[in-house]
Amino acid sequence: MLLRLATSIAGALAAYVLYRILKIVHAELTSPLRYLPGPKSKHWFFGHDKELRARASGVEERWVERYGRVIRLHQLLSRSQLYIADTKALHHILASTHIYQKSEPVRFSLGRIVGEGLLVVEGDVHRQQNPAFGAPQIRELTGIFVEKSIQLRDIWATQISGDGGIARVEIVSWLSKATLDIIGLADRPDELSAAFDVLFRTETQFSLMRAIQAFCPIFRPIPLPIDKISRQSHATMRRIGRELLADSKRDIAETGTFETGQARDLLNLLVPTFFIAGHETTSTAMAWALFALTQNMGAQARLREELLSVETDSPSMEDLNSLPYLDCVVRETLRANAPVTNTSRIALCDDIVPLSTPFTDTRGTVQETLRIRKGDTIIVPILALNRDKEIWGPDAMEFIPERWESATPISNALPTMWGQMLTFLGGPRGCIGYRFSLVEMKALLFTLVRSFEFELAVPITDIGKRPVGVVQKPFLIGDPDAGNQLPLLVRPAARL
Ligand code: HEM
Known part of the structure; x- marks a missing residue:
């Protein structure tokens, strides 16, 4: 009896898997994407996944040079997906949120990390949070950004004096602590960081069964050993969120005002989405900003000179925003080292996408528009377009803050919500926290670059970039297992 039941279940599952495979094969054979130019799939199962993960190597730029701005790539199980670097097409896709949304498998995988937050829900809810x-x-919060930056400065200063005038500082973990601290987690950065680390490592390591679950919802109820670990991490984050909310309410009740509660308004939004969307992104951007400044010592010196011209150690938002070179450095960091390097969308219905430039398909036919079918997935290449030579000029890959000094916009080509670049995306589903990050980065840079000189502590050839959750973090190529890190030599800045 039991055997017959097991056989029936196995038979039903096998039939379901076969049905899904046939559906994929049929979709591929009839897909309008099959005549698009593009590189051959490197692997029957992984498609171009591996190359896309190593996107910092410049693979996307080579594809665009060779195949044009509308490219067919292969995703898991070698299914076609679109890579679009055509700016008119991207305007259309990012504006048409009723047609193009995050795919269900992406929302499932992202939801495993951030929970059912704003990043994964579709619909209008998110705009209400704006x-x-x-x-x-953000003006109210600037005091906290500066206060926490000063605390970090003092910790590094103590380390430097203990080490005889120059310290080797691993900045990734310190910046991560500082940005956690800023969102109100002063007491528990270690506990929270540990929960993050475990969750990221668990959910971003490749697991065949997890991939199957992403694409075949029927398998999702099957418990995996990693579920328990993810559940525990989420529970820790939720508990901390709840405790912070309780603190916030108590503050408000005790003072009868929002004065102290203001700082904690943020906590009302403290769900894993905000831990990850707001803290990982900004701390990573800050790490790349300091890295870039070690590679352009002229820019570092010029920035310091500007910052030292300010009299106060505690600038307001207006003070920070009135520093032109600081603004250039932040813009150039976010352009050349966009922390979120790409995103993707799925078409909910058939569509005809307008193009800036017609392309020639593999049959030799010139196509003025692009035909998309319901279910097609599209990669939006954020970093590659931020460093596109046709848009930004031949030095697009380099960190040159001065490019932002021109009064006229460099380019209006991209569908953006800030800064002419795709870093925070554009359209109705663009980033809601960009103002927060900009002022937070300015406060950190203001305090740290005013006080210290930074130099890379290892040869540049030892610095690698790898995807961690939704961002690209630095690591040491010679010591990849030691985690994400960026060691800098830090010494007190000579006062002018
Ligand atoms: C340098 C820092 C940041 C970068 C590079 C960044 C980048 C992005 C990008 C690219 C998206 C679009 C993702 C997609 O739809 O595929 C996004 C969405 C989002 N970001 Fe940010 N972000 C940053 C900081 C923040 C901060 C500080 C917060 C909150 C405090 C935040 C909250 C969000 C939320 C909630 C969304 C989802 C919006 C929606 O789907 O409607 N982000 N961000």
Whole structure:
């Protein structure tokens, strides 16, 4: 009896898997994407996944040079997917949120990390949160950004004096602590960081069964050993969020005002989405900013000179925003080292996409528009377009803050919500926290670059970039197992 039941279940599962495979094969054979130019799939199962993970190596730029701006790539199980670097097409895709959304497998995988937060829900809900990140709120929060930056400065200063005037500082972990601290987690950065680390490592390591679950929802109820670990990490984050919310309410009740509660307004939004969307992104951007400044010592010196011209150690948002070279450095960091390097969308219905430039398909026919079918997935290459030589000029790959000094916009080509670049994406689903990050980065750079000189502590050839969750972090090529890190030599800055 038991055997017959097991056989029936196995038979049903096998039939389901066969049905899914046939569906994929049929979709591939009839896909409008099959005549698009593009590189051959490197692996029957992984498709171009491996190359896309190593995107910092410049593979995308080579594809665009060779195949044009509308490219067919292969995703898991060698299914076709679109890589679009055509700016008119991207305007259309990012504006048409009723047609193009995050795919269900992406939302499932992202949801495993961030929970059912704003990043994964579709619909109008997210726009209602926007007021929490308007200029008046960020102005109030600037005091916290500066205060926490000063605390980090003092820790590094102590380390430097203990080490005889120059210290080797691993900045990735310190910046991560500082940005956690800024969102109100002063007491528990270690506990929270540990929960993050475990969750990221668990959910981003390749697991065949997890990949199957992403694409075949029927398998999702099957418990995996990693589920328990992820559940524990989520529970830790939720508990900390709840405790912070309780603190916030208590503050407000005790003072009868929002004065102290203001700092904690943020905590009302403290769910894993905000831990990850707001903290990982900004701390990574800061690590790349300091890295870039070690590779352009002229820019570092010029920035310091500007910062030292400010009299106060505690600038307001307006003070920070009035420093032109600081603004250039932040813009150039976010352009050349966009922390989120790409995103993707799925078409909910058939569509005809307009193009800036017609392309020739593999049959030799010139196509003025692009035909998309319901279910097609599209890669939006954020970093590659931020460093596109046709848009930014031949020095697009280099970190040159001066390019932002021109009064006229460099380019209006990209569908963006800030800074002419795709870093925070554009359209209705663009980043809601960009003002927060900009001022936070400015406060950290203001305090740290005013006080210290930075130099890379290892040869540049030892610095690698790898995807960690939604961002690209630095690591040491010679010591990949030691985690994400960026060691810098830090010494007190000579006061002018
Ligand atoms: C340098 C820092 C940041 C970068 C590079 C960044 C980048 C992005 C990008 C590219 C998206 C679009 C993702 C997609 O739809 O595929 C996004 C969405 C989002 N970001 Fe940010 N972000 C940053 C900081 C922040 C901060 C500080 C917060 C919150 C405090 C935040 C909250 C969000 C949320 C909630 C969304 C989802 C919006 C939606 O789907 O409607 N981000 N961000």
